[in-house]
Amino acid sequence: MKLVMAIIKPFMLDPVREALTELGIQGMTVTEVKGFGRQKGHTEIYRGAEYAIDFLPKTKLEVAVSDELAERVVETIQKAAHTDKIGDGKIFVIDLLQAVRIRTGETNADAL
Amino acid sequence: MFRLKNLAGLGALALGMTASVGAFAQEAAEAAAAPVFNNGDTTWMMVSSLLVLMMSIPGLALFYGGMVRSKNMLSVLMQVFYTVCIAGVIWVVYGYSLAFTGGSDFIGGFSKAFLSGVDTTSAGATFTVGVAIPELVFICFQMTFAMITPALILGAFAERIKFSAVVLFIPLWLTFIYFPMAHMVWYWAGPDLVDAAAKTLAAATDDATKATAQAALDEVLADAGFLFKMGAIDFAGGTVVHINAGIAGLVGALIIGKRTGFGKEPMSPHSLTMTMIGGSLLWVGWFGFNAGSNLEATGLAAMAMLNTFVATAAAALGWMIIEWLAKGKPSLLGIVSGAIAGLVAVTPACGFIGPMGAIVLGFIAGIICFIFCSAVKNALGYDDSLDVFGVHAIGGILGAIGTGILVNPDLGGGGVYDYVAGEVGAYDLSTQVMSQVKAVVVTILWSGIGSAILYKVVDILVGLRVTPEAEREGLDVVSHGERAYHM
Numbered sequence: 001m002k003l004v005m006a007i008i009k010p011f012m013l014d015p016v017r018e019a020l021t022e023l024g025i026q027g028m029t030v031t032e033v034k035g036f037g038r039q040k041g042h043t044e045i046y047r048g049a050e051y052a053i054d055f056l057p058k059t060k061l062e063v064a065v066s067d068e069l070a071e072r073v074v075e076t077i078q079k080a081a082h083t084d085k086i087g088d089g090k091i092f093v094i095d096l097l098q099a100v101r102i103r104t105g106e107t108n109a110d111a112l
Numbered sequence: 113m114f115r116l117k118n119l120a121g122l123g124a125l126a127l128g129m130t131a132s133v134g135a136f137a138q139e140a141a142e143a144a145a146a147p148v149f150n151n152g153d154t155t156w157m158m159v160s161s162l163l164v165l166m167m168s169i170p171g172l173a174l175f176y177g178g179m180v181r182s183k184n185m186l187s188v189l190m191q192v193f194y195t196v197c198i199a200g201v202i203w204v205v206y207g208y209s210l211a212f213t214g215g216s217d218f219i220g221g222f223s224k225a226f227l228s229g230v231d232t233t234s235a236g237a238t239f240t241v242g243v244a245i246p247e248l249v250f251i252c253f254q255m256t257f258a259m260i261t262p263a264l265i266l267g268a269f270a271e272r273i274k275f276s277a278v279v280l281f282i283p284l285w286l287t288f289i290y291f292p293m294a295h296m297v298w299y300w301a302g303p304d305l306v307d308a309a310a311k312t313l314a315a316a317t318d319d320a321t322k323a324t325a326q327a328a329l330d331e332v333l334a335d336a337g338f339l340f341k342m343g344a345i346d347f348a349g350g351t352v353v354h355i356n357a358g359i360a361g362l363v364g365a366l367i368i369g370k371r372t373g374f375g376k377e378p379m380s381p382h383s384l385t386m387t388m389i390g391g392s393l394l395w396v397g398w399f400g401f402n403a404g405s406n407l408e409a410t411g412l413a414a415m416a417m418l419n420t421f422v423a424t425a426a427a428a429l430g431w432m433i434i435e436w437l438a439k440g441k442p443s444l445l446g447i448v449s450g451a452i453a454g455l456v457a458v459t460p461a462c463g464f465i466g467p468m469g470a471i472v473l474g475f476i477a478g479i480i481c482f483i484f485c486s487a488v489k490n491a492l493g494y495d496d497s498l499d500v501f502g503v504h505a506i507g508g509i510l511g512a513i514g515t516g517i518l519v520n521p522d523l524g525g526g527g528v529y530d531y532v533a534g535e536v537g538a539y540d541l542s543t544q545v546m547s548q549v550k551a552v553v554v555t556i557l558w559s560g561i562g563s564a565i566l567y568k569v570v571d572i573l574v575g576l577r578v579t580p581e582a583e584r585e586g587l588d589v590v591s592h593g594e595r596a597y598h599m
Contacts, residue, residue, distance in 0.1 A: 044380060045439050046179075047449060047499060048486035051378040 163400025175390030183586025237302030267498030268361030350460030358505025423474030427454020430478025466524025
């Protein structure tokens with residue numbers, strides 16, 4: 001099993017969710033996060049005070065999938081979240097050791 | 113004794129409507145025997161009083177609150193609300209008496225403490241001979257000025273002041289700074305007494321009666337505040353309210369010190385939406401402040417109203433344009449700040465100048481206040497959290513001096529009315545501007561020195577600042593045990 005974690009532009013969440021649903025993904029976790037990469041921040045000015053805003057708002061998406069699906073999920077997210085502009089985000093894939101569905105106690109593949 | 117011939121030499125100065133708001137003379141009204149109040153005037157002054165209350169709460173509270181970080185939102189709202197309440201109580205107990213009864217040139221007496229002797233039939237003078245409004249509505253109207261003025265100061269040391277320090281400082285400041293200033297600028301015997309004494313003098317035929325009449329007139333003219341007699345004109349309170357509060361704010365910001373993390377951490381406004389709502393309520397309320405200061409619902413009140421519209425609009429545009437040019441983007445906070453700068457600048461001028469003069473005054477105020485709130489403030493490095501000095505003191509000074517120039521009938525102004533002569537007096541640029549400058553200097557010294565002493569007293573008694581830990585945590589939770597937003 002793999003945990004696919006993607007940091008994407010907030011307004012790309014819907015297209016990504018739709019594409020993953022089409023692929024048969026049945027659940028995901030979404031968090032609002034902040035961070036910076038090559039896009040860097042911007043400057044805000046309030047009267048005389050200028051602030052460099054280093055961290056930009058992004059959306060973090062986590063999907064636990066079977067090994068077979070992992071590659072297609074990564075591909076799908078990459079395509080759906082792609083705008084070809086700096087700041088599109090990144091995808092990380094991590095080995096997943098165990099999964100449990102709390103309601104039934106099912107484990108691993110059955111729990112996904 | 114202030115002599116008539118000195119006055120005549122000064123043109124309209126001392127006799128002019130030095131302080132539009134101030135006019136009040138119970139004695140005059142009594143002499144004229146039970147005046148009948150005009151219901152229109154009375155209604156207008158009641159509405160104006162409510163409008164000025166709305167300027168403080170929620171107007172100023174939201175304008176300021178939006179500009180602080182969310183962890184300090186309630187502390188600002190609370191401080192403004194407290195100031196309004198304490199000022200209202202003190203005003204009727206002894207404030208009104210200290211400001212608006214005769215006494216010395218600098219402060220009134222206690223003859224109307226606890227509103228002694230004031231009832232529903234008591235008359236308050238206006239600026240027209242033979243026209244009065246109920247003294248009670250004048251007390252209400254002036255009360256709202258005593259409420260908002262100290263509240264303006266709060267923005268200078270927002271986000272780090274101890275609430276107990278605010279609780280102590282506000283009544284002290286009202287007592288020792290505001291009431292004397294209001295007396296100095298606004299108190300005079302009123303038009304009826306001046307007019308009656310001047311007519312007696314004119315009617316006098318032989319030398320003996322002339323001398324007596326002259327002495328009587330001198331006495332009436334001498335019964336006024338220090339700055340009023342100096343001939344400074346201030347329609348709605350540029351000196352008493354804005355320069356006064358702006359200087360007290362600067363002194364406070366300097367004595368209390370910068371916010372922890374100032375210049376290193378972002379301290380961006382948490383809700384400019386609130387600031388826009390508050391700023392707009394201030395604009396609407398300001399019609400009560402400015403046009404209400406005419407004390408009658410007349411054409412001159414309409415002129416003050418019109419000037420308050422256009423000076424504000426021009427100042428907002430001035431700030432927007434200069435900010436766009438200087439910083440690359442026109443901001444909402446900028447346009448709203450510009451509007452407030454324009455309102456401040458037109459306050460002393462609104463009943464004396466014409467609409468075209470108001471546009472010029474406002475536009476210049478928007479630009480100069482922008483420069484003070486950005487370049488000058490950064491260069492000097494003081495932390496006046498919400499720019500009380502840059503907007504109110506600077507805007508107020510511009511307005512005071514601008515009034516002296518734009519009152520000129522040749523520039524569309526209305527001139528200054530001379531109650532002794534019973535007509536608009538001759539205008540002289542240098543005399544009028546010098547009177548304005550003197551009033552500004554007196555206000556700066558009185559407020560600056562007096563406030564510094566009061567801050568020190570409060571510091572010794574309860575301490576001015578919260579601890580750095582409390583500042584990090586936020587005043588809402590630490591001082592008031594609550595949070596503005598639960599999300």
